[in-house]
Amino acid sequence: MLIRIDPASGIALFDQIAGSLRASAIAGTLAVGERLPSARELAASLDINVHTVLRAYQMLRDEGLIELRPGRGAIVTGRIAGDYEALNQAVAKVIDEARKLAISPTALAALIRETYQ
Amino acid sequence: MKNSIQPEVTSLAAPSRARVIAIGGVFPVAVAIVATILMVSWLPELPDPIAIHWSGAGADGFGEAVPFVFAPLVLTAMFSTFAVAWSWKPLPSGKLTWNQKFLQVTSVWFGIGLSVAFTASVALQRGIPDARDAPDVWPSLAIGAAIAFFLAAVAWFLLPASESVTSQGTEPRPIDVQGDERVSWSRSAKLSAAPLLVTGLAVLVALTIVVVTVTVSSNSLVFGAAIVAFVSVLALTNFWWRVSADRRGFIVKGLFGWPRRRIPLDRITEVAVVDIDPTREFGGWGWRWSGDGRSGIILRAGEGIEVTQSNGKRFVVTVDDAKTGAGVLAALLQKHTCH
Numbered sequence: 145m146l147i148r149i150d151p152a153s154g155i156a157l158f159d160q161i162a163g164s165l166r167a168s169a170i171a172g173t174l175a176v177g178e179r180l181p182s183a184r185e186l187a188a189s190l191d192i193n194v195h196t197v198l199r200a201y202q203m204l205r206d207e208g209l210i211e212l213r214p215g216r217g218a219i220v221t222g223r224i225a226g227d228y229e230a231l232n233q234a235v236a237k238v239i240d241e242a243r244k245l246a247i248s249p250t251a252l253a254a255l256i257r258e259t260y261q
Numbered sequence: 262m263k264n265s266i267q268p269e270v271t272s273l274a275a276p277s278r279a280r281v282i283a284i285g286g287v288f289p290v291a292v293a294i295v296a297t298i299l300m301v302s303w304l305p306e307l308p309d310p311i312a313i314h315w316s317g318a319g320a321d322g323f324g325e326a327v328p329f330v331f332a333p334l335v336l337t338a339m340f341s342t343f344a345v346a347w348s349w350k351p352l353p354s355g356k357l358t359w360n361q362k363f364l365q366v367t368s369v370w371f372g373i374g375l376s377v378a379f380t381a382s383v384a385l386q387r388g389i390p391d392a393r394d395a396p397d398v399w400p401s402l403a404i405g406a407a408i409a410f411f412l413a414a415v416a417w418f419l420l421p422a423s424e425s426v427t428s429q430g431t432e433p434r435p436i437d438v439q440g441d442e443r444v445s446w447s448r449s450a451k452l453s454a455a456p457l458l459v460t461g462l463a464v465l466v467a468l469t470i471v472v473v474t475v476t477v478s479s480n481s482l483v484f485g486a487a488i489v490a491f492v493s494v495l496a497l498t499n500f501w502w503r504v505s506a507d508r509r510g511f512i513v514k515g516l517f518g519w520p521r522r523r524i525p526l527d528r529i530t531e532v533a534v535v536d537i538d539p540t541r542e543f544g545g546w547g548w549r550w551s552g553d554g555r556s557g558i559i560l561r562a563g564e565g566i567e568v569t570q571s572n573g574k575r576f577v578v579t580v581d582d583a584k585t586g587a588g589v590l591a592a593l594l595q596k597h598t599c600h
Binding site: 145146147148149150151152173178179181185186188189190191248249250 | 436437438439443447448
């Protein structure tokens with residue numbers, strides 16, 4: 145489970161955390177039953193406020209991706225609806241192609257974002 | 262403990278296996294058989310019941326002679342079978358792993374020590390009408406232990422040389438980290454089924470020991486309870502872990518936040534993705550030391566993250582998605598050394 149946040153990106157930190165976790169769930173590295181680090185643990189890891197992590201966790205709970213159990217932390221309970229096999233394969237292919245052309249991840253992300261809009 | 266990764270026995274390994282069977286298996290069992298024959302031949306001369314337990318003041322536990330005289334043979338046969346089975350496949354070079362060799366030597370020590378101690382304590386009681394008058398057993402036990410240690414040392418030199426196995430790791434591709442981006446990778450890791458079964462058995466054995474000792478003497482209750490508590494806590498703390506990689510370094514934490522091990526980034530010199538064979542490289546599961554400056558938390562066979570510390574020691578944790586975890590560490594290390 146990889147989480148990345150960029151304080152300079154202009155997107156709220158809790159949104160970035162939730163986004164990272166959603167991406168992990170889609171990529172399959174965050175399986176159902178997996179226990180997430182406690183909010184305090186993740187806050188210490190990323191050097192941010194614990195309430196920011198809690199807010200992200202609450203957001204994912206409302207979406208049905210995780211369950212928050214008092215004293216036991218957050219557990220992945222649901223899958224994000226949909227079959228992501230084809231998407232994951234397409235992503236891998238796009239990245240392969242970008243590597244061949246020596247396109248940086250930032251440039252690739254920008255390209256996807258622009259095309260998406 | 263068969264493992265599909267292990268190669269078939271080579272022509273170099275076959276003589277090693279023969280030596281293992283002779284030294285760790287046949288020898289202790291043969292000694293136990295001789296001891297049993299001796300003790301059985303003494304049966305008519307023994308008091309009934311015989312003394313089977315001594316404390317500082319003399320014999321204080323009594324029982325039937327027949328199960329007692331067969332105990333060393335049964336226990337030795339069980340342990341030797343286990344020891345030989347564990348070393349059934351020596352390394353392709355004909356050498357043994359450190360753990361295999363240690364187990365063979367222990368098998369000799371266990372079998373000889375048990376046979377001598379039991380035979381001596383039975384010999385003391387020949388011709389005594391009442392077992393309460395049995396002489397003190399401690400000198401014979403000490404002699405038994407000394408002989409056992411001596412023969413175990415001899416066995417060490419007769420056995421094939423030991424060699425530590427270390428698999429070669431691969432360097433991970435550092436993940437992409439831009440500017441002020443912060444990354445945190447973590448994953449939970451659980452002990453796999455086979456060692457879980459072994460741990461369950463260990464707890465069961467501890468429980469049995471407690472029940473037996475408590476029925477023999479009630480003042481061992483505290484001692485027994487302490488054993489069970491110790492084994493249970495040990496089992497629990499080794500069962501579930503959280504592995505993380507972030508700005509603080511490489512962190513592994515047990516179920517209750519303890520045991521905890523953190524290796525800060527500035528003490529890491531190298532990161533690798535490794536493929537671990539628990540029994541061959543570490544001699545088992547749990548928090549292990551392999552004897553070649555490598556320690557680790559080994560929960561299953563397969564992929565893991567290995568970090569080399571600045572003092573040259575290596576630390577391994579078996580964890581899923583090791584590629585990403587190691588990639589995060591590699592990226593953070595690059596960033597760390599750039600600043």
